[in-house]
Amino acid sequence: MRRKFVVLLIVVVALVVGSRILPTREKFDDTPNRGRTNLVQYKPLTPLKNPTLAELQNSVDLISESAMEQNWNTAMKDLSNLEQNWRRLQQNRPNELALEQEISLSIQNLHYNVYGQNQQEILKTAKRLTELIGRLSR
Structure with a gap:
């Protein structure tokens, strides 16, 4: 008899403890944002205005400055900005194929x-790009 009572008591305690623990575990598992990371983008994907020739020249100057300071990460970032600005500027200008090819090759260099x-080669190429951008403005 005593044994049955102890077993019954253990089963009741297990049920009470289980009924308290299981609902709390479900609450944590059901949260909709658990394990998610929300990324926020502060800059728009598309720029609001098209770049000007002055912005192209500014990018070339920034690349030259970064090269002189041997700040190669900044130079790479400025170079990608130059390339993006050049692509957007090409879309809105009349075609001057020879000049556009020279500028594209200079950017590739x-x-x-x-x-x-x-x-030294960066400075030479930047000088050449400055001349080509000057020809574009005519």
């Missing part, structure tokens, strides 16, 4: 030189 961390 800048890529090689920035990745190769070649200061």
Whole structure:
């Protein structure tokens, strides 16, 4: 008799403890944002205005400055900005194929030189790009 009473008491205690623990576990598992990371983008994906030739020249100058300071990460970031600005500017200008090809090749040369961390070639290419941007403004 005593044994049955002890077993019954253990079963009742297990049921009471289980009924308290299980509902709380479900509450934690049912939260909709559990394990999610929300990414926030502060800048719009598309710029509000098209770049000007002055912005192109500014990007070239920033790349040259970064190369002189041997700040290669900044130079790469400025180079990607230059390339994006150039692509957007190409879409809104009349076609001047020869000049556009020269500028595109110069930007490509800048890529090689920035990745190769070649200061002198970066400065030469930046000078050439400055001349080409000047020709675009005419």
